[in-house]
Amino acid sequence: MLWFLRGMRTNFSLPTFILMAAFVGFAGFARESGIEMAHAVFMTVMVWALPAQIVLIAGITAGATLPATMIAVALSSVRLMPMVTTLVPELKTGKTRTRTLVFLSHFIAVTAWVMATERVHRVPRQFRTVFFIGFAMTLSLLNVGVVLLVYLFAARIPAMVLGALFFLTPVYFLTSLWATARAHVVKLAMVAGLALGPLFHVLTPELDLLLAGLCGGTIAFVLARSPMFRPKGDGQ
Amino acid sequence: MTFSGIDAWWWPYLFILIAGWFATDFWRYAGVLVGRRLNEGSQAFEFVRAVATALVAAVISRLILFPTGALAETGVVLRIVAAVLGFAAFKLAGQRVVVGVGVSLAALAAGMVLGF
Structure with a gap:
């Protein structure tokens, strides 16, 4: 439980802020594309990968068929496989159940992967899965909150601000990946x-x-x- | 079989489940099956880590060079200059991520205001 809370607390940090800023951009984009709030939230919970969600919305607004959209999304998500493959050996112990790993793998996306790669080796091995779930589930929920707030309260976000928000992500990945x-x-x-x-x-x-x-x-x-x-x- | 093709409340959710959730979590679960058998520090682990890193790096350069949405309206030279300045500041400041992100964003904003 202590490590779950410590995982949650990891979200008081720059990367979480940057991802939330990126999700402000996503929610703005989804709303302008005519996606309903409930659908945007459902997408964020179930897909939890920003590029895949943008490809999904692009398919929806283009009127693409289900199989065509699925293939486009699947192609944009292949990168998750090697990311999960390298994080799992760092998280598991000999006793970790596959069920646990399958559950936590849903929360692995680029930001969570970069942050976990950076921090998880400082956590005692037997607590790593708990730490990761506390951290990554909270990260996901925070961004569901961001999507809700943008739909409910934000007026049209100026294009310049949206552009700057979208620029945070690549620069953050570039520097943090290099630093770690x-x-x-x-x-x-x-x-x-x-x-x-x-x-x-x-x-x-x-x-x-x-x-x-x-x-x-x-x-x-x-x-x-x-x-x-x-x-x-x-x-x- | 498009998103708005079937007029039922559940259809958009089913569409998102199949085209979004399944298409994404399929790869995550595949990653668990392979990762479960790998050991940290093995040759295979090193190789997959190199592939994962190169993939994320390719995502970075795509976001900078070929962005979608509002960022696409800024000039490509401005984005490259802002990223390079940010990275240089990050290195000079002893690899502090905050400095890199801050300088990049300031450079991009200044460029946008000046009309590049």
């Missing part, structure tokens, strides 16, 4: 992904993230093992 990169391979992967992302976006817009991740990750993995990159020292 302990191993050399992570920094190499970041540089590779930053460079390959736009390239694949132009070449294959549908599969850009997946291909940039696989190619960038492979390049970083191989380079980190080559003697050329070794002497620079890890964690610099």
